[in-house]
Amino acid sequence: MSTRWYPIYQRGNPQLRVFLPNFWLKLVRPEHEQPPNVVQFACSMEMTKYDVKNYLEKIYNVPVVEVRTRIAMGKTKRDLVHGYITKNEDTKMAYVTLPKDMKFEFPNMFQDEAKKKEEDDKKSLEETKKNYKKFLDKNKHRPGTPGWFTI
Template structure:
């Protein structure tokens, strides 16, 4: 099933058409504890477990042992004023099992060194703010005087 509009056939050789897959996969941090060789993905609703397996094997060369899929229902919410019910979209989750000798650890996107760097940057910013406030306090009794003209 295709939702893309492919370019129309044109005479001549070679054909300048690129066929892209209609599917997408997004790596998701699991809500519950998983074995080290299980990886969780959110995928498009049209994908089957066979599509997920072929996608990972053919495009990313990942050996896949098993794929399980489930549809996670989107949350429903009742409007407090009008009383009508709204529902967010459902998502399909794919649980991919890798061989026993392979493990997957979710990457640490915010390591400790980045936090230390952020704290150091915050201290530097605070120091700059204090110096600027000191500069403004020094010249507050001389309004209209340009910044380059100071004592």
């Protein structure tokens, strides 16, 4: 049942109501290492494990073996100026176990950026090595002089 308000249907008039569920699922990257066939979701607090299973099987055609749920408490923090305590909303986490032969892996969406960063790191490391070698060669004939004292 939806909490959205639509005009009341009267016989003979066109249908104006659309019933949308209040259920939602959000795929979450797990904090701790999970087996390859376990997927973690954040879901609405009203959903039960049976609702999660039916949601995935009927809408997305995903075979589900088992669903475990837990409620993660929201973080609490104290306002430094006024001193009152605020708390974030609690969330329900659903751990969905897929069949043994299925495996879920998060896609690497930013491969190009990772490769570019790695290449930049290699270049800067090589440049640093070269500069350090130059620094050592320049001060090679001045024993006893501190490293920070250079010409």
